[in-house]
Amino acid sequence: MAQSDELGSLREAREAAQARDQERLQSFLEDQDGLEAALEEARAAHESAEEEQAALEAQQAEQSEQAQALAQRQEEQGEALTSLLADLARHSEEIRNELGGDSWLTLEADALPPRLNDVDVLERSQIEAVVDSLATLTVNTGRAERLELPVADASGDIASHSVVRLGDFAAFTESALLRKGQDEESSLAEVPRTPTAISDLLAAYHQGESREFAIDPTQGSVLEALAQQPTLWERFQQGGYVGYVVVVLGGIGLLVALAQYIYLLTVSARVRRQRQNLDQPSKDNPLGRVLERFKEMDKHQTPEALEARLDEAVLAELPKIERGQPIVKLLAAIAPLLGLLGTVTGMIVTFQAITVFGTGDPQLMAGGISQALVTTVLGLVTAVPLLFAQTALSSRSRFITQVIEGEASATLADHLEAQSTLSGQTVN
Template identity: 40%
Template sequence: MMRRFAAAFFLSLLSTLAPAADALGPDQLLERIRSERAAEVGAMAEREKAFLAKHSEQASLLAAARAELNAQKAEAERLKAEFDRQAAQLAEQEKQLTLHVGDFGELFAVVRQSAGDIAGQWQDSLLNAQYPERLARLKALAKSRVPPSSEDLDGYWMTLLEDLAASGRVERVELPVVGLDGQRKTQPVLRVGTFSSFGEAGFLRYDAEAGELLAAANQPSGRGQATSYLESGEALAELPVDPTRGTLLAQLQREPDFWTRLQQGGLVGWVIVALGAFGLCLAAWRMIYLGGVARSIKAQLQDLGTPRRDNPLGRVIGMLGPQPQLADLETLELKLDEAILQETPPLERGLGLVKLISAVAPLLGLLGTVTGMIVTFQAITQSGGGDSRLMADGISQALVTTVQGLVVAIPMLFLHSLLAGRSKALIQLLEQQSAGLVALHLSGAPRRD
């Protein structure tokens, strides 16, 4: 079996080399194999040489890195020793400083603490607009880690005296003021101690973050007195002041105006406002109409003999026609009742709608309250109840819509009562005059004014 396999392999090898043997002779083939072998050996030698060169280079780099590491370790040891030496020297110097300072250390600590406390108290003071550098000096003194010099102590004392003197003065100074349009303009400012300040636009408020005086958008009462004082130049005048040193004025700036209140009611609030406006217009129209009817009836009462068609009483009188007979009494009464019934709907028109508005408005306010509380609970769920400002919208809607509903409902109730009373009085007047006219016709007496 092995012999057959070897013979087959040898035959296949001969068949493979047969074309090459036909092209090249044995010597040429051998020479070619030797040249290719020599080329391969040369390439392998070059590769080995390059590898050995790189190995030598890597060894030199490793040696350099180790030398650098040893140098850095030595430098670290030197720096650590230097740090320990300087730390010991610093501790010794601090000890010497404590011994030399003695009781002055406590004094300096009190001065620094006092400067920090006063800087916090003066953070929102109006005097910062006139003396902007004093806060910087106080904060620098409070944060200083070295004992203050005699000049620092003297400057601190003078700053306290200046504040004491300025707090009791009412003076006019030229200061930059940021107006409502955002433009900064230097103008005369009347400063009343540390309580209030007035400019050309009225009350001014101090912005501690920007360190500037700002014109107040919402002005309290008394702004005219300050303007008159600035223009007249008199020494004595009545001036309103803010005893809270700007707190009340700041709260006034955050107070929403009428338009903002309406917007806080949301969609339900606008529906209530629209319903109230419609109800007022309807009530005003009915009031004008009933007033005109009352005047026309009053004019007709002055001349019952000449009925006119421009008023209900004249139209009722016109139903009588010529003087009826006694046998026509029932027919006459029915005609008068029919005429009065025809005049009643125009006189009572719109009363039911006014009453409906007075009943629906509180219900809409309750609806706004419920939706506002839903918004509030959603805000609590999302924020965890940590930020009250996120719940302000829902609470505002809940309260504002309730107020809007009551504000609309209460006047509507009064207007409905007034309109119902007027229309009822006119209807009673028609019934009274119709009964009197029947009596006159039956008695045969002529109509009198």
């Protein structure tokens, strides 16, 4: 029963498809214009395909003729011209590789000889182009030329500048040397931090005021090393935190020493005026205060008691006179020790870099070595002026102290002699 149902369904589906085909055929027969349009369209497509096939066959025939002509010309050239083509191609490529990236002779467009690697048949024009380019490069090696070229400054802005090219040695603007980019297409760029002495020579040469010029025979290696030399501020920054501490302490010590030395100079001037008028002591200087203190003492005391009191007055003035010297002396002793601390810290950083990266790249160790050396230098540079300052303070304060002690002893001696003379006259 089920099989008969399936057969009935297939028969109905086939009959339905035949009915649809009959309807479509009937519609085409009834629509004669649509049938003709479809036939015309098919004919046009067939004609277009035939035309395209004919064009392709013609192109193939033309290419075959060209290949035969090239083969015939190669046979005519023989081995000599083929060898010449190979030699020219090799030399041209070598010159392009040698001068393409670093040479100043390639600043103009098409300065290098043409590539001949893809040339099958050597032409006369190609030989002339190679010879002309080589002759031009040879002539330019001994010429000084002024060119208008785009140049990138230190900030990256590109502008047209007047560039002087000296053969294959150097190219420069009015204020800076130039370097080429990483590829042939990049513009020129100013060498960062051109040395001042060289900049002056460039300006004079560029303006025609001088014919002197500094040439680096190493093709830029020496100038690059000079440009990489750090400034005083950059070298100071290489010292790190230890270097900052050393310089700050040194500055504090010098300020203390300067303030105290100015005070001692003022005291010296006042003591000098006081020595010219010992009978009228003034309280604006230590000698005057000592003399005033002696005048207020009880003169009926024993000489030993008077001397002790006078020494006490002198000792009371010493702290102000010797003020600041211990601090300056301490900082002068600490500065080299801090420099040594920075040296040890820098070496630790260096050894850590060696442990991690090995010794293949010295630049990885440069930071630690710079810190080690710079902090030592900063410590010594700080300690030397502090030692000079401490010596100057000590000498000046010792001189003032000796003057005060001498005048005080002389005053006491005069008083004792006067009392002895007075006692002798009383006895007589």
